[in-house]
Amino acid sequence: MHFQNGFDQDPLIRFDHYVIRHVYVHIPFCPKICPYCSFYKEASDRNKTQAFLDAVLQELDLRLNQGLILRPETVFFGGGTPTALTAKQLEYLILGLRARIDFSDLDEWTIEMNPATVSLEKAQLLLRLGVTRASMGVQSWNPEILTRLGRVHSAEQAKSSYTLLREAGFTNINLDLIFGVPGQTVDVWHRTLEKTVSLNPQHISAYCLTYEEDTEFFRRFQEGELIQNTYQDASFFETTMAGLSQAGFQQYEISNYAKPGYECRHNLAYWLGRDYLGLGPSAFSTILTERWQNVSDTSRYIESTSPVAFSEYLSPETRKAESIAFGLRTYYGVPSQQIEPEQANTLIQEGYMERLENRLRLTTRGKMVADSIAELFV
Ligand SMILES: C[S@@+](CC[C@H](N)C(=O)[O-])C[C@H]1O[C@@H](n2cnc3c(N)ncnc32)[C@H](O)[C@@H]1O
Ligand code: SF4
Structure with a gap:
């Protein structure tokens, strides 16, 4: 733990009516852990979920008591896999937020999903509660690549979850894809892009596989079992830019492509250097001259009265850079x-x-x- 400015030890710090327009909530549960992923997450644990939901609402109360005014234009439920929560748990969390926050300026509310955790009931409930945008991790439509990535779902399941989101009424959907997977050829990647485009999502995030420390893939990479081909990664990236541009997507960030008007406003707010409040384990917040990160441990997050593990002072020069x-x-x-x-x-x-x-x-x-x-x- 690093205490650089004492912020994390000072729960009385005041933000005197400072208005925050972007709110992130980190939900750390997943149906199965993927071997390449370094986001803070753990396998779903039914014994912890209610205490976790109450801890998020308690953290929100702490920030409101410190004088922050939340008038979000964007909300992002990320993870982990927010839809690993049941419909009832999602409803409890969202109604808890709605009881505390004025959402009259809301423009976009995204929720991340894994295809194995989507149901018609959940999708309809989320729309009814004000969620406007679904972001689903598909990664690939190729069965072998999905197996290599250790994904919990099949390509067919991803396709039917996508159809179900559309049936429920989602009109703003992002699909996440990964390229540069060992054994993936440019041809296989091209077919994944084509299949994705044919489904007509509003947004596609296409990430180059990164070997993140503390993941199984990183260990296998270091042992020489998994090999990265940076030359081929470059041609995957070129194929992506050319193919998606031809299909009418604007590359508005290195890994993000949107149909006109469907850029993710929440992520744009990060990239354009706006302030945001993050709730939940491992979540970052950046407000004025402060950046802090919550503890990356769900049990400690639940138990602790101040969830901050790290904070730093951000000079105007750092924020500009x-x-x-x-x-x-x-x-x-x-x-x-x-x-x-x-x-x-x-x-x-x-x-x-x-x-x-x-x-x-x-x-x-x-x-x-x-x-x-x-x-x-x-
Ligand atoms: C929080 S997950 C999305 C929702 C859900 N948990 C899922 O995986 O289906 C965020 C996305 O980050 C991307 N990602 C995670 N780890 C990555 C890595 N090591 N390299 C490239 N992309 C990665 C994946 O595309 C993944 O869908
Ligand atoms: S990629 Fe998604 S489902 Fe897989 S471990 Fe990471 S957050 Fe969980």
């Missing part, structure tokens, strides 16, 4: 005056960046090395 690094990953880029002219000109001359009126953004070449470019600014 972060908004350049994240802003550059988006279609909108950053205002030209935020980047030193000499640095901007070098990146433009090398073909990584382009100027559009008074903004700077990455070219296709720049997107291929977006992480390295972002590092120049943080």
Whole structure:
């Protein structure tokens, strides 16, 4: 644990009527743990869920008592797998939030799902309670790739869960995909993209597989059993950009593609450097000069009166640097005056960046090395 500014030891800190527009809730339960995933999660545990839901509402009360005003434009239930909760538990949580928060400015409410945890009853309930956007982890339509990824569902189950979301009335759906899986060919990936496009979702997130520390995949990668082919990853990425652009999707962030008007506003708020409150184990919050992270342990989160494990002071310079690094990953880029002219000109001359009126953004070449470019600014 790091205590850098004493914030986490000071539950009396006041945010004097500061208005927060973006709220994240982390739900750490999953039907089965995937070997590549490093998000904080655990296998669903029926004995813990009610105490977890009460702890989230208690944390919310703590922040409201500190003077935060929540008038969310966006809410994001992420995880883990929020739909690993039962319909009754989801209803309890959402009604608990509704009793405490004014949702009259709400624009978008996303919930992440795993295809194995979707039912018509849950989908209809979520819509009735105000959820507007479903984000489902499909990863691949290829049975062998799904097995390699250790997914709990089949391609058929993902397809029927998608149909069911549509039947329930969801009109804003994202599907998550992963490329660069060992054994995946560009042809197999191309077919996954084609199948996804044919279902007509409003949004597609296509991530390159990363070998995250503390995962089974990372161990197998280090032992040489799983091999990363960065050259092939680049061609997966190029195939994705070209294929989805042709299908009418705008790449508005390195890994995110949307039909016009369907960009995820919650994630955009992060990338554009807005403040947000995160509730639940492992959730981050960034408000004014403070960033903190809750403890990544559900039992400790439930038991503790102050769930914060880590906090840091963010200087205006740090916040500006972060908004350049994240802003550059988006279609909108950053205002030209935020980047030193000499640095901007070098990146433009090398073909990584382009100027559009008074903004700077990455070219296709720049997107291929977006992480390295972002590092120049943080
Ligand atoms: C919280 S999960 C989505 C909902 C649900 N838990 C599921 O997996 O179906 C977030 C997404 O992150 C992506 N992801 C997780 N670990 C990843 C990794 N190591 N590399 C690339 N993408 C990853 C997957 O596409 C996954 O769908
Ligand atoms: S990818 Fe999704 S279902 Fe798999 S472990 Fe991570 S959060 Fe859970």
